[in-house]
Amino acid sequence: MDDVCSADDDTCKKPNLSGVGMIEKGKCSLTGVLLRFRPMTLLDCAKKCFITSKCTSINYRQNWKLCDLVMSNDDGNEIADDSTCIRSNITTWQKSLAGKCANHNCGEGQKCEFNVDDNNFKCVEACKC
Numbered sequence: 001m002d003d004v005c006s007a008d009d010d011t012c013k014k015p016n017l018s019g020v021g022m023i024e025k026g027k028c029s030l031t032g033v034l035l036r037f038r039p040m041t042l043l044d045c046a047k048k049c050f051i052t053s054k055c056t057s058i059n060y061r062q063n064w065k066l067c068d069l070v071m072s073n074d075d076g077n078e079i080a081d082d083s084t085c086i087r088s089n090i091t092t093w094q095k096s097l098a099g100k101c102a103n104h105n106c107g108e109g110q111k112c113e114f115n116v117d118d119n120n121f122k123c124v125e126a127c128k129c
Helices: 042-051 095-101
Strands: 024-029 033-037 057-061 066-070 079-089 110-115 120-125
Touching (some): 024 066, 042 057, 042 066, 042 095, 042 110, 095 110
Antiparallel strands (some): 024 079, 033 066, 057 066, 057 079, 110 120
16 A cells, blocks of 8 residues: 555555555546545545445545546546556445445435434535535
8 A cells, every 4th residue: 555645644554444446556537537636545535436426436646645536438438647646446445435325325416424413324415616
């Protein structure tokens, strides 16, 4: 994990998981970017993808702690060589990262949030831009 985690990110280097998803180093999806977050850790990026509808993969740039949530296009996403980026299909990660939202059914443009008050998840806008 040292090669994909920031030097100061101990949680990323030693995640409480039996394994992280498959990572393609030097690759980035150019199309299908839903949302972009910064600063964010690699693990938080994967979690955001799990809880956001239509997200199928992530782009992550560790130097900038930049996370892209990516959706699959019907005709396939354009992938580019990019030495600053890693790409990962979210299906290769443990769904448990999403916690109580692991099996959400939120609609397009929404993300899942767990509501402690009623011990249930709710769907909210993914981006309040």
